[in-house]
Amino acid sequence: MVNMQWKLASPAPEEFLRIHGDYPPQLLHLIWNRGLRDARAIAEFFADPDFTRLPDPFLFTDMDTAVARLSRARERGEHVVVFGDYDADGACGATILTELLEAIGVDVSSYLPDRFTEGYGLTAISVKEILRRKAALVITVDCGVSDGEEIAALTARGVDTIVLDHHIVPEQLPKAVAVVDAHRNDDRYPFDWLCGAGVAFVFADAVRRRPLGQGLSEHILFRFADLAAVATIADLVPLEGPNRILVALGLRVLRDAPRLGLRKLMKIARVDAGRADTDTVAFELAPRINAASRMDHANTAFALLAANDEEEAETLAKTLDRHNRARQKKMQEMLVQAEQEVADLERVPEVILVAQEGWSRALVFGVAARLTDRYHRPVFAFALQDGVARGSARSVPGFDLVAAMRAAGGNELFQEFGGHAMAAGATLRAPWLPLLRERLQAYGRTHVTETMMQPVLEIDLELQPHEVSSELLVWFERLAPFGKGNPRPRLFIRDLTTLEARRFGRGEGRYALRFSPLHGGRVISATATKRVVGDGVGVRAGDRIDIVGELRPDWKHRGVELSLLGMRAAT
Structure with missing residues (x-):
């Protein structure tokens, strides 16, 4: 673990604190640094979430066209295929669309591709299957905007396509009946960062507002809200604007009246549904949903989300839980091997590349992410199989992965590569890996700076010990x-004395700590992982330390404690 530089945000101006004196100053410092700097922005941020506050769905270019084409499909009795990505976003989006079409009387079937045999998006395999189903219309969700060739093949066979996507659009849009994507240059929707299921949710709202959706009340939006929230959190899009509304309302549904499949999944994960929050989704639900495609097939996740039978839902939830445990075990094995590969190097290079036979190509992203987190430098991780290396890469701010791959050889070296500056993927022949490693490391020596390799712990606010309440x-x-985009506040408290530190949890991998202010006062309780504790500073009674943590309810929900992100000797 690289030592982090602590960076404390600037305080809000005194004038801002004076004008908005109805709020406590600690909160005002936070919202100032999150860009909420006038009364209107603050009021809008804190307003009760409501579907009526979402933008008009018809601000999306082609939304009217998409709804009209679906209306014709119903009138003509055409079969419609909903085609989704295989991750949590795609599975949730496909569930929303399938249930929407069923509710308005459209003949519909769903199709989520096999991650391993088909890959992402529309392919020759999926085109063949769609034609076999005699579909007249395909609606893609969380994919499609880059599938121009496959959409053209469907069009040539008389099959129309509606694209509902949220990814960056290519220079040439696919020749679909409608392309609904906020990243279009000619789009007027005021928010670019919906996830795929978020776009599907907005499409459902659009259908509800037209004669096609006659008989659908706002209740249909609540029916889909938990799915939209799960997908939004799982896909790591910013929790701002419409996403904030979708997640807030979706979490209410998840707490009060979740759909059967999610209720069963929370039960198997031993989650208190009444306290479900974004952490519940990010760390309990999303990994289990995503485990379906990573260990088997996304159809299991889709079946759970759409389940109406108690026994079936329970069986599917247990299956996803089993897949998730298998994923965790395999991931741990891969991480141990990757760590050893790095440890065997004479020096840790500016760009790390690890590759192994027997790794799952569905999990190498996790290896790259963990090593990037640990060493704070770009990492490429490849799974080797049948002479082919398929991999994933993660970066640090300032280093562009796609530019690095272009410099390393681009299309002459890779069979496929793409992504964006911070996360990317690539496929190449395994014998070319040594050359790729050599070129990436040479590129890294001139493009990875010391500043890039120095992680920064961003801190929102300094508190006095007595303010923790x-x-x-x-x-x-x-x-x-x-x-x-809206993280929990990170709080800095200086000059504490350690009273007690005891280990607990599986493998005693966590610490429960108690601190006292230097000059006496309220004792502060905290928890920390081994990784945060690091070299052990702060775990000996009498240690003087500074801490950074997030304020949370304690495990009994009777008081508060800090979940620590950093500890250091008092400065």
């Missing part, structure tokens, strides 16, 4: 839902 947590919780 349940009352402050209540105010902070008004910022929820937390996630990408």
